[in-house]
Amino acid sequence: MDSNIPMKSDHAPPATAGVPADSPFHPDNRLGYRRWRTAKLAAAPRRIQELVVPVRDPLSLSATELQRLRACCCRANMAIFETRTPSADKARLAALGAQLGLQRLDANLCADEDGISALSVRFEGLHADYIPYTDRPLSWHTDGYYNAPDRQIRAWILYCVEPAAEGGANALLDPEMAYLLMRDEDPEYVRAMMAPDAMSVPPNIVDGRVIRPASTGPVFSVDPTGTLHMRYSARQRNILWKEDSMTEKARHWLARLLSGATAPIFRYCLGPGQGVVSNNVLHRRDGFRDDPGAGSARLLLRARYYERIAGTETVPQLPGRRYAETCFI
Ligand SMILES: [Fe+2]
Numbered sequence: 049m050d051s052n053i054p055m056k057s058d059h060a061p062p063a064t065a066g067v068p069a070d071s072p073f074h075p076d077n078r079l080g081y082r083r084w085r086t087a088k089l090a091a092a093p094r095r096i097q098e099l100v101v102p103v104r105d106p107l108s109l110s111a112t113e114l115q116r117l118r119a120c121c122c123r124a125n126m127a128i129f130e131t132r133t134p135s136a137d138k139a140r141l142a143a144l145g146a147q148l149g150l151q152r153l154d155a156n157l158c159a160d161e162d163g164i165s166a167l168s169v170r171f172e173g174l175h176a177d178y179i180p181y182t183d184r185p186l187s188w189h190t191d192g193y194y195n196a197p198d199r200q201i202r203a204w205i206l207y208c209v210e211p212a213a214e215g216g217a218n219a220l221l222d223p224e225m226a227y228l229l230m231r232d233e234d235p236e237y238v239r240a241m242m243a244p245d246a247m248s249v250p251p252n253i254v255d256g257r258v259i260r261p262a263s264t265g266p267v268f269s270v271d272p273t274g275t276l277h278m279r280y281s282a283r284q285r286n287i288l289w290k291e292d293s294m295t296e297k298a299r300h301w302l303a304r305l306l307s308g309a310t311a312p313i314f315r316y317c318l319g320p321g322q323g324v325v326s327n328n329v330l331h332r333r334d335g336f337r338d339d340p341g342a343g344s345a346r347l348l349l350r351a352r353y354y355e356r357i358a359g360t361e362t363v364p365q366l367p368g369r370r371y372a373e374t375c376f377i
Contacts, residue, residue, distance in 0.1 A: 063239050063240065063242050063243040063244075064076075064239060064242045065244055066244075066269065066270065067242060067269070067270045068270065068274075071270050071274060072084035072085075073227065073238075073268065073270050073276050074270075075231070075235045075236070075238055075239040075242070081231065085228055085232075088224060088225075088228060089228075091122070091123040092123065092124065092222075092225065092312065093120075093123055093124050094312075095314075096128065096220075096314035096315075096316055098120075099120045099123075099124055099126060099127050099128050099314075100127075100128045100129075100130060101113060101116045101117050101120060101127050101128065101129050101130070102129075102130045103117075103129045103130060103131050103144075104132070106129075106131050106140055106141075106143065106144040107140060107143050107144075109144070109147050114147060114148075117129065117148065117325060117357075118148075118357065118358075118359050118360055121325070121326070121327060121357050121360040122359075122360050122361075124222045124329075125222045125223065125224060125326055125327040125328075125329050125360070126220060126222065126324055126325065126326035126327070126329045127324070127325050127326075128316065128318075128322060128323070128324055129144075129322070129323050129324075129325060130321060130322050131321045131322070131323070132321060133321055134208065134209045134210065134320040134321040135209065135321075136166070136209045136347065136349065138162055138164040138166075138349060138351075139162075141164060141205060141207055141323075141349050141351055142162070142164065142351065144205065144325075145205055145325075145351055145353065148203075148325060148357045148358060149355065149356075149357060149358025149359070150203055150205070150351070150353040150355060150357065150358075151353070151355065152353055152354040152355055153351060153352065153353060154192060154195070154199065154201055154352040154353065154354060156192070156195075156352065163351070163352075164349055164350065164351045165180075165349070165350045165351075166347065166348075166349055167180055167181065167346075167347070167348040167349070167350055168181070168345060168346060168347045168348075169181065169182060169183050169338060169345065169346070170182075180350075183212070183215075183335055183336050183337060183338065183346075184335050185332070185333060185334055185335040186332055186333040187281070187282040187283055187332055188219075188221075188280070188281075188282040188306045188330055188331070188332045189280060189281040189282060189283070189330070189331070189332070190223065190278050190279055190280050190281075190328050190329070190330055190331075191204050191328055191352050192279075192328075192352060193247075193249065193263075193279045193280055193281045194249040194252075194260060194263045194281075195263060196261070196263060197263075197265055199354060200271075200277060200279065200354070201328050201352045201353065201354065202271070202277065202327060202328055202353060202354060202355050202356040203325070203326060203327050203328055203352075203353045203355065203356050203357050204325075204326060204328055204350065204351060204352045204353065205323060205324070205325045205326075205349075205350070205351045206218075206318070206323055206324045206348055206349070206350050207318075207322075207323035207348060207349045207350075208318035208319060208320055208321065208322050208323060208347075208348050209320065209347040209348065209349060210320055210344070210345065210346060210347045211317065211318060211319060211320060211346060212336035212337060212338055212344070212346035213336075213337050213338055213339035213342065213344045214336060214337040214339075215334045215335055215336035215337055216317060216333065216334055216335075216336030216346055217315055217316065217317035217333070217334045218315070218316055218317070218318070218324070218331055218332065218333050218334075219313050219314070219315050219331065219332045219333075219334075220313065220314045220315075220316065220324070220326070220329050220330070220331050221306070221311055221312070221313045221314070221329060221330040221331070222312070222329055222330075223268075223276060223277075223278035223280075223328075223329060223330055224276055225311065225312055226278065226302065226305065226306075226311065226330060227268055227276055227278070229305060229310075229311060230298065230301065230302065230305070233301060234297075234298075234301075236294055236298075237294070237297065237298035237301060238268060238298075239294075240290075240292065240294040240295045240297075240298045241266065241267035241268045241295070241298050241299075241302075242266050242267070242268050242269065243266060243290060243292075243295070244264070244265060244266055245264055245265075245290050246265070246266050246267050246289070246290050246295055247264070247265065247266070247267055247279065247280070247281075247287060247288070247289055247290070248262060248263065248264040248265075248287075248288040248289075248290075249262065249263045249264075249281070249286060249287060249288070250262055250286060250288065265279055266279065267279055267280050271356075273356065273361050274361065275327075275356060275360075275361055277328075278328070278330065280302075280330065282303060282306060282332075306330070306332075318348070325357065326357075327356050327357055327360060
């Protein structure tokens with residue numbers, strides 16, 4: 049027998065392929081997970097007001113503002129920033145992102161040429177077919193869940209130029225908390241969600257032309273920086289889940305978590321001049337109502353990036369809090 053011929057294996061590749069064995073997110077690394085979990089819970093905000101950071105000039109963040117934004121994102125993967133005057137200037141938003149280390153914008157189908165989307169209700173054209181450009185509710189998701197593996201969205205900024213006359217609030221959940229709660233419930237759930245074929249999105253075909261190919265990948269993965277990445281959509285249509293009993297249990301458990309009251313979900317309705325910067329946290333949007341008669345129409349700017357917010361891979365030391373670990377990666 050030629051020993052150079054690889055042995056044929058009857059075993060499927062491990063569900064956690066690509067996750068380092070020493071990562072706290074590897075389902076078999078119990079000690080690493082316990083340390084990470086302790087630090088995560090110690091740092092976790094109790095109220096979203098803990099994550100609000102006033103910003104004097106988004107074109108030129110002070111060292112303190114930058115440090116506060118990063119600290120919030122280390123704790124919860126998100127921060128709410130408040131500018132003094134709302135502005136529809138996309139270059140201003142891009143400049144804010146650049147100061148946080150966000151450079152590579154995702155040029156998705158509906159983004160404008162500069163890679164930043166102006167989200168408002170559209171009644172005609174390409175945009176009108178997509179829910180973000182309607183006044184309807186948006187279900188739980190992370191951005192770009194349909195993107196190819198090498199174009200995953202690691203961070204986004206959402207900025208309110210003008211709120212709706214009524215409604216349009218967001219709910220936000222740190223994916224690391226979703227992971228933590230799922231792993232506490234059953235480590236086999238997270239193992240199933242780490243399978244490379246856990247969740248698939250069929251191609252987007254318009255008039256017989258493929259404008260976005262199919263996308264298959266894990267829900268939870270660990271990126272090269274060692275941080276957790278989540279790819280998820282709660283949509284019933286256009287999502288194909290792996291046909292496996294553990295995957296089914298895990299996704300139903302997650303759906304219940306997102307619709308229940310036990311997860312640390314933050315609700316926030318952005319006012320004019322306010323924005324969210326995040327390492328692509330889970331989010332949803334309430335439906336809303338514009339009031340054209342009063343000249344009111346919701347307008348938000350959205351920028352999506354391929355990289356995480358720089359310097360947000362560790363849990364910082366905060367005064368008055370005790371941490372088991374300060375660096376958990
Ligand atoms: Fe989104």
